[in-house]
Amino acid sequence: MRASTSATTAPAGGWSIPRGLVVLLSLAAVIVTVAGMAAFSGVIGPTFLALILTVAVQPVQDWARRRGWPAWSGMLIAFGAVLLILVALVGALTLSVAQLASQLPQYTDRLDNLLDHARGWLDAAGISSEQIQKLLHSIDVGKVVELLNDLLGGVVGVFSNLFFLVALLLFMAVDGMSIRERMAVVAAERPAIARALTDFTYGTRKYLVVSTVFGAIVAVIDGGALWLLGVPLPLLWALLSFITNYIPNIGFIIGVIPPALLALLDSGPVLMVWVIVIYSVINFVIQSIIQPKFVGDAVGLSVTITFLSLVFWSWVLGGLGAVLAVPLTLLVKALLLDIDPSTRWADVLIGAPLPAKRSVPEDEDTS
Structure with a gap:
C-alpha cells in the first residue's frame, strides 16, 4: 500500500524540483518583473x-x-x-x-534674512562657521x-x-x-476569477469615491484656512491637498510642507506654525479618524501593507505610483491571491483588522 501511494505521487521522471529552488525562482521572476516595470x-x-x-x-x-x-x-x-x-x-x-x-x-x-538669523543662532549655540556654511x-x-x-x-x-x-x-x-458580456462568460467558466475581478472593481470604485469626497472636503477647508491666514496661492495648496489625499499615510505631510515654507518666507515663523497646526488638526480629524471608517471595508488592507504599497509603487512608478498605490495593490491582490481559492487565506494576514466578536457570558444560554 505504501509503495503504491509513493508510485502515484512521484513524478514520471522520478525527480521533483526542491521547494527551496521553486521559491528562489519565484523571487527571481518577481525581481525581473519589478525591474521591467520600473524601466517602462x-x-x-x-x-x-x-x-x-x-x-x-x-x-x-x-x-x-x-x-x-x-x-x-x-x-x-x-x-x-x-x-x-x-x-x-x-x-x-x-x-x-x-x-x-x-x-x-x-x-x-x-530668505537671506532668515538665513542670517539662523546663522547667528547656530553661532551662538557654539557651532563652527564651517559647519554652518556646509549646513546652509x-x-x-x-x-x-x-x-x-x-x-x-x-x-x-x-x-x-x-x-x-x-x-x-x-x-x-x-x-x-461589452465588458458585462465578457464577465458573464468568465463567471460561467471561472467563477473564482470573476469574483476576484468584481471585488477589485467594487473596492476600487468605493475607495476612489470616498477619497475624492474627503479630498474635496479637506481641500476646501485647507484652502479657506490659508486664505484667511493670508498665505499666498491658497488655491494651489488646496489643489495639492486634494491630490495628496489619495496618497496613504504620508499624503498630509507632503501637502503641508510647501504652504508652510511659503508662509515662513512671506510672514515669518509665526504664520508657518499656524499653518502647520491648522493642517494637523484638520487632516488628523478627517483623514485619520473619519475617512478610514468609510474606506476601510472597501480597501481591506492593513496599515502596514498600505504603507509598504506606497513605498513600493512610488519606487516603481514615481509620483503616479504614490497616488495609485492602493488601487494598484488591490489589483495585484486580486490577480495573485483572490483569484485562487487556495490562497484567499492570505487576506486574513494582509487585510484590515477583523471585527471583534461579542463575548458570551458563561451564564448565558448558548444553545
Whole structure:
C-alpha cells in the first residue's frame, strides 16, 4: 500500500524540483518583473491610470444602458467625463506651478534674512562657521526656482503623454461596452476569477469615491484656512491637498510642507506654525479618524501593507505610483491571491483588522 501511494505521487521522471529552488525562482521572476516595470514606468504608469479611471467611470455606461440608450452613447459620456477631469486638473496644476515659480524670486531677500538669523543662532549655540556654511550652503531660492521650473516642464510634458493616455482611455471605454458580456462568460467558466475581478472593481470604485469626497472636503477647508491666514496661492495648496489625499499615510505631510515654507518666507515663523497646526488638526480629524471608517471595508488592507504599497509603487512608478498605490495593490491582490481559492487565506494576514466578536457570558444560554 505504501509503495503504491509513493508510485502515484512521484513524478514520471522520478525527480521533483526542491521547494527551496521553486521559491528562489519565484523571487527571481518577481525581481525581473519589478525591474521591467520600473524601466517602462513611462508606459506602465499611464496604462494603470487609464485602467483605474476606466473602472471608476464604468457605472456611467451601465447607467446609460439601463435607460435604454445606445452603448456608444454611454461610452462617449464616460470618456468625455474622464477627459474633462484630466484636462482641468493638468491645466490647473500647470497654471498654479507657473504662478508659484514667478512669485518665488521676490522672496530672495526674505530668505537671506532668515538665513542670517539662523546663522547667528547656530553661532551662538557654539557651532563652527564651517559647519554652518556646509549646513546652509545648499539653501538657495535660485535652486528652488530651478526645481520648480523642472517640475513645470514635467507637468507640461504630461500633455505629450496625455495623447497616449487619452488613446488608452478611448480604447478601454470601447472595450467597456461589452465588458458585462465578457464577465458573464468568465463567471460561467471561472467563477473564482470573476469574483476576484468584481471585488477589485467594487473596492476600487468605493475607495476612489470616498477619497475624492474627503479630498474635496479637506481641500476646501485647507484652502479657506490659508486664505484667511493670508498665505499666498491658497488655491494651489488646496489643489495639492486634494491630490495628496489619495496618497496613504504620508499624503498630509507632503501637502503641508510647501504652504508652510511659503508662509515662513512671506510672514515669518509665526504664520508657518499656524499653518502647520491648522493642517494637523484638520487632516488628523478627517483623514485619520473619519475617512478610514468609510474606506476601510472597501480597501481591506492593513496599515502596514498600505504603507509598504506606497513605498513600493512610488519606487516603481514615481509620483503616479504614490497616488495609485492602493488601487494598484488591490489589483495585484486580486490577480495573485483572490483569484485562487487556495490562497484567499492570505487576506486574513494582509487585510484590515477583523471585527471583534461579542463575548458570551458563561451564564448565558448558548444553545
